[in-house]
Amino acid sequence: MRRAEKNRKFITKLDMVKSLSKVYQLYLTDELPLGNVHILLDDFLWGWTEYNGKHKGCKWWSDRAYEQYANREKNKTKGLIHDHVVPRNVIRHEVLEMLYNKCSNEDLYKFLEENLIGCVITKEEDNMLRNLGLRDVLGSSLNSDTVWNRYETAKISITKVIW
Numbered sequence: 001m002r003r004a005e006k007n008r009k010f011i012t013k014l015d016m017v018k019s020l021s022k023v024y025q026l027y028l029t030d031e032l033p034l035g036n037v038h039i040l041l042d043d044f045l046w047g048w049t050e051y052n053g054k055h056k057g058c059k060w061w062s063d064r065a066y067e068q069y070a071n072r073e074k075n076k077t078k079g080l081i082h083d084h085v086v087p088r089n090v091i092r093h094e095v096l097e098m099l100y101n102k103c104s105n106e107d108l109y110k111f112l113e114e115n116l117i118g119c120v121i122t123k124e125e126d127n128m129l130r131n132l133g134l135r136d137v138l139g140s141s142l143n144s145d146t147v148w149n150r151y152e153t154a155k156i157s158i159t160k161v162i163w
Contacts, residue, residue, distance in 0.1 A: 003047070013051065016044045017109045024099040041095060045088045049118030054082045056163065060119035063157045068122060081126045085117040086147055087136045094142060115147060121156060128154045 003010045011019070023040050026032040052058065055069070055077045069076050084091070094115070098108055121129075129135050134150040151158060 011047070013048060013112070014105075014109060016048065017105050017112065020044060020095070021099065021105055021108065037096075037099075038092075041092060042088075045084065045091060045116065048112060048116045049084055050082060052163070054118075055080060055120055058082065058118050058120050059160060060085070060117060061159050061161050062119065062121045062125055062151075063159050064125060065120045065122045066159050066161060069120070079123045080120050081123060083119050083121050083126065083129075085119050085151065086115045086138055086142060087150075089136050090138050090142055091116055114144065115142065117147065119151070119158065125154065125156050128156070 020037070020040055023032060024037050027034050027037050050058070061069070065080050069080065072078075091112075094111065095108070098111060103111075126135075129150055132150075132154055133139075134153060138146060138149055139153055140146045140149045148158070
């Protein structure tokens, strides 16, 4: 969900990174439990991909999802899912490893910007990913060539939408 700048919960992506780094540092010094890191990280995993909107405003759409959205007059988002292109479990693991290895805020921001991508897909496409065993795993090692691996394996074609 897009949080407007006037919303009391609004936070920039850079501030998400800074907050996450700070909370992780507080965990390392026993000032906060690890659960706080996970709570913040889980919220940011959604907030980052929905930064410009969960559906309308999202940059990436499957062709089928966008066609469905464009051709409906009412309930335009019914049956549509905001998916994380790289599953959250993969991102979560990588981020925690980066924080453990004392990455810079700039490196963490770059990683999230390159890998924490939202894409609107249909419920049927979500089921295809699940049936292929790719709902919560990438199906390969994460690098710049494998970000879209699950979608390529499931033969889900993607469109970049300019709002």
